[in-house]
Amino acid sequence: MASKVQELETRVARLERELRDVKAQIKAGEQVPWYEQIVGVFKGDADYAEITRLGRAIRRADRRRSR
Structure with a gap:
């Protein structure tokens, strides 16, 4: 049972890091209007x-x- 809990904690931690990275990418992309990115x-x-x-x-x- 303890190994399952540890596995879930590891997976949640990884998902939280990935979500943080995705949010950072979205925020960075918002600084320049989309039409300027494709010019x-x-x-x-x-x-x-x-x-x-x-x-x-x-x-x-x-x-x-x-x-």
């Missing part, structure tokens, strides 16, 4: 440039059709 992520990415080009083409075509 420049796709810079120089050829696939993203192609997606952007195709998106512009679709929007341009939609505008022409709506006139």
Whole structure:
């Protein structure tokens, strides 16, 4: 029985440390707005440039059709 209690105490202590770490990460992440964290992520990415080009083409075509 004592070993079960010790095992549970160990597990709870580990969970408390992990929870403390997660809370610290969340708090640190809140200091910078999310949109500032992702600015420049796709810079120089050829696939993203192609997606952007195709998106512009679709929007341009939609505008022409709506006139």
